[in-house]
Amino acid sequence: MPVLRTEAIALGRTDYSNSSQIITFYTRDYGKIHTLAKGFKRSSVRSSSKAVDLLTYYQILFIKKEHTSLHTLTEAVLQNNYPILRNDLDKYYRAACMAELVKEFTVENDPCEPLFDIFVNTLDGISTGANAIIRLLFFEIKMLKILGYLPEWGRCVNCKTGIQEMTEVHFNTKEGGVLCRQCHLKCTNGIFVSAGAMLIAERLADVNFQKIERVTIQPSICVEIEKMLRYYIASVLNKGLNSWKYLKVS
Numbered sequence: 001m002p003v004l005r006t007e008a009i010a011l012g013r014t015d016y017s018n019s020s021q022i023i024t025f026y027t028r029d030y031g032k033i034h035t036l037a038k039g040f041k042r043s044s045v046r047s048s049s050k051a052v053d054l055l056t057y058y059q060i061l062f063i064k065k066e067h068t069s070l071h072t073l074t075e076a077v078l079q080n081n082y083p084i085l086r087n088d089l090d091k092y093y094r095a096a097c098m099a100e101l102v103k104e105f106t107v108e109n110d111p112c113e114p115l116f117d118i119f120v121n122t123l124d125g126i127s128t129g130a131n132a133i134i135r136l137l138f139f140e141i142k143m144l145k146i147l148g149y150l151p152e153w154g155r156c157v158n159c160k161t162g163i164q165e166m167t168e169v170h171f172n173t174k175e176g177g178v179l180c181r182q183c184h185l186k187c188t189n190g191i192f193v194s195a196g197a198m199l200i201a202e203r204l205a206d207v208n209f210q211k212i213e214r215v216t217i218q219p220s221i222c223v224e225i226e227k228m229l230r231y232y233i234a235s236v237l238n239k240g241l242n243s244w245k246y247l248k249v250s
Helices: 089-105 113-128 132-146 195-204 209-214 219-237 242-246
Strands: 003-015 021-027 031-037 057-063 070-080 168-172 177-179 191-194
Touching (some): 003 031, 003 113, 021 089, 089 132, 089 219, 089 242, 113 132, 113 209, 132 195, 132 209, 132 219, 191 195, 191 219
Parallel strands (some): 031 070
Antiparallel strands (some): 003 021, 003 057, 021 031, 057 070, 168 191
């Protein structure tokens, strides 16, 4: 059985025994994995240094099992625990939303380095920088693009008319994007969104991460984009995210 080393973010954990847990990681080299962490459960001050915390960046060592998806964690060396997140509930819940998105949208053993990189970089950005709302929106849109879920936002999916001159469009998950006023009459599902918000969301998909700190978006537009993304993500997953209950949308 091979022993593998990789960078990882802890996404979730469940108790397995009095001293062990099953920990889900998103890793740079192996994608999402589940590991049995024997003796890693935080049960006392003495063992706390070995415990694995959620939303924390590690260098891990694990034994890859061939006939099961549950591997054995042998080492987790802390790289960054993002301490500011622990003292700011809004930032923490936005980071938790990112972790839940990665957990829900990815499958086991399917590595994606661009997603891992944007995940780590956005965690760091939310923790240490400003504009946590914009950074989460940016992550959601980038993740959808990287994983191939990005809808058509810039033109009507039916007649292909650009939305630049429109004031409002109809966004429909089943149709795969926006519909102009005329084409949406044939569809009963979906939501109305201002064309301006859709165009800004489309531009965010192409923004380089290093430039995101320079991006400013009006709060009302952020609310529109966030509501649109929640509608779209819930439609794709066929459920909402648990973390949404802690993130209020005006």
